[in-house]
Amino acid sequence: MIKLYIDWISQPSRAVKAVLDILKVPHEVKALKIQFDEHKSPEFTAIHPLQQLPVLQDGDFTVAESHNIMKYIIKQRNISTNLYPLSDIRQQTRIDQYLDYHHTNTRKCLHLYHSVLISPLKGEKVIPEVLEKEKQDVAKVFSYFENNWLKGRNYICGDQVTLADISACSEMLQLDMIKFDFQKYPITNAWLNRVIRIPEVYQAHNVAFKVIKKQNPSSQFLK
Ligand SMILES: N[C@@H](CCC(=O)N[C@@H](CS)C(=O)NCC(=O)O)C(=O)O
Incomplete structure (x- = not known):
């Protein structure tokens, strides 16, 4: 197994x-x-x-x-799935394009989450200029989702959910632990609600939701 x-x-x-x-x-x-x-x-x-x-x-x-x-x-396993369709090179390439972007862009959400929630718990000093830069980086990512990745589409790579959405959703949802204002980005917020409500995605976030419940009890994403 x-x-x-x-x-x-x-x-x-x-x-x-x-x-x-x-x-x-x-x-x-x-x-x-x-x-x-x-x-x-x-x-x-x-x-x-x-x-x-x-x-x-x-x-x-x-x-x-x-x-x-x-x-x-x-x-x-040669699995036939819209998450990453093996028979459609163009769609695979679109998905890969997002997945490559993710590492050096969306992943920056982690830094802000870390500075706001984890560093204080560990007694680490947060430098105000660094925090400001992290906020700007995250704002840039969300703006890019709002105006590019999700423009005119239900999901990052079209009308069907793919690996891109699942990877992005997991990363961005982490910001709910620090009460990030998702409502500022209505298209991205609506998409995030669609992806997180996929039962398997929601279930994989059970432990994360325990933290969210504690840090942000009025979160829109809690059932
Ligand atoms: N690019 C990697 C990132 C993996 C990664 O950063 N994992 C973190 C947890 S989110 C980790 O293991 N951190 C432990 C460490 O670096 O000490 C992937 O997509 O799998």
């Missing part, structure tokens, strides 16, 4: 978990806690020396990087 190493609080981990569930690929979840350095244990380091989650083990084959894991499963 495939093993999936994740931390429920990690955005790319949740995205991969949701994708495996949507595709109904049987797997065993190995939940680690980054907070307690469980990803730095000798056992996990032997599996993935970069000490990052998520990681998938398919027999003797180890796969890292969330987008790579999602695509590996679809390709290896």
Whole structure:
């Protein structure tokens, strides 16, 4: 049986978990806690020396990087899915275009979340100029979603949900933990509500919702 190493609080981990569930690929979840350095244990380091989650083990084959894991499963099992249609090179390329953009753009949401929620908990100093830059970076990402990725479309790559939406949703929803004002971006907000309401995506966020409930009890995303 495939093993999936994740931390429920990690955005790319949740995205991969949701994708495996949507595709109904049987797997065993190995939940680690980054907070307690469980990803730095000798056992996990032997599996993935970069000490990052998520990681998938398919027999003797180890796969890292969330987008790579999602695509590996679809390709290896020849799964027919609109999440990443193997028969449509143009749609694959559109999806890949977003997935590449994600790493150096949408992923910046993490920095703001970290400075606002995690740094104070750890007693780390937050430099005001850095925080301001992080806010600007996130605003740029949301504006780009509003005016480009989602312009005239229900989902990032057209009228059907793809890997792009699931990866992006998991990353952006993390900002709900710091009471980010999603309503400022109505198109993006409506899209986020569509994607998070996919049952498997919602379920993969159960642990994240526990944090949201505590930090932001009036969140629109809580059931
Ligand atoms: N590009 C990677 C990012 C993976 C990543 O940054 N994982 C974080 C959790 S969200 C992690 O494992 N951090 C632990 C560390 O760097 O010590 C992917 O998409 O899988």
